[in-house]
Structures are given as C-alpha cells and as structure tokens.
Amino acid sequence: MVDISTIETLYSAWTNVSIILLTAALLFYHMTKVKSIHVPIIPAMMVACGLIFIDIIYNLIGLIPYYTRTEKIIHKYSKDEKFYRNTMLFTGATFVLLELMICYWMITDSVSRIKK
Numbered sequence: 001m002v003d004i005s006t007i008e009t010l011y012s013a014w015t016n017v018s019i020i021l022l023t024a025a026l027l028f029y030h031m032t033k034v035k036s037i038h039v040p041i042i043p044a045m046m047v048a049c050g051l052i053f054i055d056i057i058y059n060l061i062g063l064i065p066y067y068t069r070t071e072k073i074i075h076k077y078s079k080d081e082k083f084y085r086n087t088m089l090f091t092g093a094t095f096v097l098l099e100l101m102i103c104y105w106m107i108t109d110s111v112s113r114i115k116k
C-alpha cells in the first residue's frame with residue numbers, strides 16, 4: 001500500500017517544478033520588457049507563454065495522478081483525507097487558471113506594445 005504522504009510528496013515535487021517554470025517565464029518576460037536582454041516582443045511572449053504552457057502540463061501531470069491515487073486510498077482506507085485531497089485539487093486547479101490568466105495578460109501586453 002502506498003501511504004498518503006508519499007502521494008502528497010510526489011504531487012508537491014511536481015508543483016515545485018511547476019513554480020520554478022512559472023518563475024522562469026515571468027522573469028524572462030520581465031527582462032525582455034525592461035530591455036535587460038534584447039529580444040523582440042513576439043518571440044519573448046511566445047517563449048514566456050510556452051514555458052507557462054509546459055508548466056501547466058507539469059501541473060496537470062502531477063494533479064491527475066494525485067487525484068486517482070488518493071481516490072483509491074480514500075475509498076479503501078480513510079475518508080478523513082477527502083477534505084485535504086479536495087483542498088489540494090482546488091489549489092492546483094486554481095493555479096492552472098491563474099497561469100492561463102497570466103498568459104492572456106502577456107499576450108495582450110505584447111499586442112499593445114506592438115501597436116505603440
């Protein structure tokens with residue numbers, strides 16, 4: 001039997017990778033915006049949004065198995081973990097939605113910078 005803490009540790013590791021990618025994307029986009037590095041607007045937006053989309057994939061790679069593994073454990077052994085599982089799922093899904101919003105804002109910012 002796999003312990004619930006092992007499953008949460010695995011999900012936490014995927015979340016850490018996801019946060020590092022998001023940080024890299026935001027830092028890269030900011031550096032191109034303040035001209036720390038000279039990258040044209042469209043490629044900079046594409047690279048930053050690409051990193052965020054990869055980040056979303058990593059987040060889902062962690063979130064979906066987390067759900068299936070905890071579902072098996074909750075039904076077999078402990079119903080008390082359901083609240084914590086649902087909290088983790090809500091947090092993960094909210095994180096994905098926020099990342100999509102960040103991509104949208106990057107795209108609209110890039111379009112407005114091009115129009116200037």
